[in-house]
Amino acid sequence: MLHERAGKIWIDGRFVESADANIHVLTHTLHYGSGVFEGERAYEGVIFKMQEHHERFHASAAMLGFAIPYSVDEINRATQEVLRINNLKDAYIRPVAWHGSEALSVSTSHNSVHVAIAAWEWGSYFKSDDGQVPGIRLMWSDWVRPAPNMGPVHAKANGQYITGTLGKNKAEKNGYNDALMLDYRGYVAECTGANIFMVKDGVLITPTADCFLNGITRQTIMDIARTMGTTVVEKRIMPDELAQADEVFITGTAVEVQPISEIGTQKFSSGPVTQKIAAAYGKLVRGTAYV
Numbered sequence: 243m244l245h246e247r248a249g250k251i252w253i254d255g256r257f258v259e260s261a262d263a264n265i266h267v268l269t270h271t272l273h274y275g276s277g278v279f280e281g282e283r284a285y286e287g288v289i290f291k292m293q294e295h296h297e298r299f300h301a302s303a304a305m306l307g308f309a310i311p312y313s314v315d316e317i318n319r320a321t322q323e324v325l326r327i328n329n330l331k332d333a334y335i336r337p338v339a340w341h342g343s344e345a346l347s348v349s350t351s352h353n354s355v356h357v358a359i360a361a362w363e364w365g366s367y368f369k370s371d372d373g374q375v376p377g378i379r380l381m382w383s384d385w386v387r388p389a390p391n392m393g394p395v396h397a398k399a400n401g402q403y404i405t406g407t408l409g410k411n412k413a414e415k416n417g418y419n420d421a422l423m424l425d426y427r428g429y430v431a432e433c434t435g436a437n438i439f440m441v442k443d444g445v446l447i448t449p450t451a452d453c454f455l456n457g458i459t460r461q462t463i464m465d466i467a468r469t470m471g472t473t474v475v476e477k478r479i480m481p482d483e484l485a486q487a488d489e490v491f492i493t494g495t496a497v498e499v500q501p502i503s504e505i506g507t508q509k510f511s512s513g514p515v516t517q518k519i520a521a522a523y524g525k526l527v528r529g530t531a532y533v
């Protein structure tokens with residue numbers, strides 16, 4: 243159990259034992275989803291894109307109308323300290339900011355802001371027992387990504403994850419690994435915790451991130467592809483076009499570069515472009531040249 247793991251969690255500037263890292267049941271964010279968070283990975287002790295994650299942490303809070311009470315530099319230092327104190331080298335890191343329990347109304351005007359940073363060892367998200375990363379199966383979600391005026395769609399805000407949770411629960415119940423969502427217009431959007439790419443005739447195509455999280459991994463993958471001389475196109479993609487893809491993969495800090503073998507009734511193979519990009523990403527995150 244994650245909460246039973248030994249180790250220390252940073253909360254509001256001090257370290258507490260994981261077993262004592264508790265908050266009150268009247269915490270505003272537990273009731274109204276008024277928090278933001280990050281998901282980061284460290285490779286061989288170095289946090290990949292740490293600055294970008296912590297800038298996004300601040301930006302997400304700003305989109306929800308509050309300020310993280312620690313600067314990006316302070317969060318950088320605290321995060322590195324979390325790894326050091328827990329003796330972690332290859333880890334997943336979870337900073338989270340929430341509103342406290344001083345008052346329980348829909349507004350957060352009377353609630354303090356708190357920050358915690360936890361980290362733990364976490365291997366590949368979808369890795370099988372033999373260590374391979376096989377293609378995974380996606381189920382189309384019943385839920386769609388909302389329009390930008392229906393929520394703070396570009397924030398990594400915890401309240402927004404409920405449709406992801408519903409979609410992924412249903413997918414898992416039906417033997418799939420994850421759910422793929424359309425957006426409010428019917429275009430392909432993203433998975434519950436990852437962005438999506440398709441390869442067609444050697445060109446890398448990904449949905450324009452105009453109503454969902456523009457993932458740090460998504461941006462990194464586009465940079466890698468361009469550096470390797472692959473044409474990258476960001477555009478609106480209808481499900482029919484996705485069905486014609488030669489290869490499909492998803493990207494995210496947790497999933498890294500994950501080939502897709504099925505979307506609903508459509509089947510795909512993990513082809514050469516996905517493999518090349520996955521290998522390059524694996525090198526980049528460990529600070530090794532990939533071209």
Ligand code: PMP
Pocket residue numbers: 281398432433434435436437455456457458459460493494495496
């Ligand atoms: N979309 C959603 C909904 C996510 O939760 C994530 C994971 N943060 C992503 C996309 C991918 O983002 P990143 O590459 O920054 O991890």
